[in-house]
Amino acid sequence: MPASRRKLAALTTVGAIPLALTALSATPAAAHGTLGDPASRVAACYAEGAESPTSAACKAAVAEGGPQALYDWNGIRDGEAAGKHQENIPDGKLCSANSDEFKGMDLARDDWPATKVSAGSYTFKYKVTAQHKGTFNLYMTKQSYDASKPLKWSDLDMENPVATKTDPTASGGYYTFSGKLPDRTGRQLIYGIWQRSDSPEAFYSCSDVTYGGASTAAATTKEASEPTDQQIAADADKSTVDHSGMDMGDHTNAPAAQGGSENLAETGGDSTTPYIAMGGAAALAIGAAGLFASMRRRAAGGRHVR
Known part of the structure; x- marks a missing residue:
């Protein structure tokens, strides 16, 4: 030779x-999503700007955990959940799914940006960046919920989910499904669990809401909104989770996304x-x-x- x-x-x-x-x-973690309507805490804070949010609660969240959690807005998860949500996530850590990165989301405050709601039918929208087969369960806090104290599992009405949906079809970048909000007053919270059926992985979200009636917090709270697609695209290189599966078109028969990321709901792939x-x-x-x-x-x- x-x-x-x-x-x-x-x-x-x-x-x-x-x-x-x-x-x-350099391979980033797979990206998935969060509740967009009503907007989750992480989505609402990210919409304000990861480096310099405007609301007091979001400022406190960034001071606690840093801005990276907001750039990684679609990554609150437990890769080994397998339905053991209460066993794996301790009281006071529900909104972060017991993740140190997202610990700012667990702050006990009554001034998180919130969505105004009322009892009755509600159309939920889950902003998705990677599709998976699985079931959504959304739970409302009980009337006795005190937002100034850490969120506990016992604060949620686990017996009566406000919405349940299995294998919805994504369209326009969202999973959209209907539910029904119970009678409540003042500040409440909707806790979302998306458990995959093709993997042990599950995703979690906390969405603050306010009902009408006598509530100082409801009157003074900033209205929550979700980040725009333009904001997400502009910040994609700052995220540590993969956004390559994000497609704002109809996903029903979507081919593999550019860059080799496939529709995992169809392939049965996991994280x-x-x-x-x-x-x-x-x-x-x-x-x-x-x-x-x-x-x-x-x-x-x-x-x-x-």
Whole structure:
């Protein structure tokens, strides 16, 4: 084997492995979504601006956990939930799903941006960036809920979800489904759980709402809104979760998204899929190293024969 070819083989081998490892380390986590209507805390705060939100509650959330949580607005999850929501998430940590990154969402305050609602039918919209098969369950707090205290599981009316939907079809960037809000007064909260059926993974959201009636907080609270698609697109490079599956068109028969991200609701893929793919890249690099080493041994053996 000529010296020039041996040098090229060595360089290719050495270069392939770092590239594969770099790709592995740079692979972002899969993105999924959050309640857009009524807007969740993380969505409402992100809409105000991750670096400099305007409401007191969102400022406090950023001071507590930093702005990255807002850039990662669609990533509040538990990858090993498997339906064990109450077992895995302790009281006081419901809005962060017990994630240190999102701990600012757990602050006990009665001034979070909120959506004005009333009892009766309600159309919920879940802003989705990666589709998965699974079931949505949304729960309202009991009338006795005190927003100035940490949210506990016992604060939620778990026996009577305000909405339940399995495998909805996404359209226009949302899962849309109907529910019914119970009679309440003052400040309340809607807790969303989206449990995948093709993976143990589940996603969580807290949406603050205010009913009419005697409530100082309801009168002074900033109206919650969700981030625009333009804002999300502009900040995509600041997020640590993958937005490549985001498609604002009709997802019913959507092909694989640009960049290789597929509709996981159809493929049955889970949050490990990108890492498996990158693991394959690393394996190819290692295989290439072995191949070049074998070629070098054969070349050396040939010289000994001669």
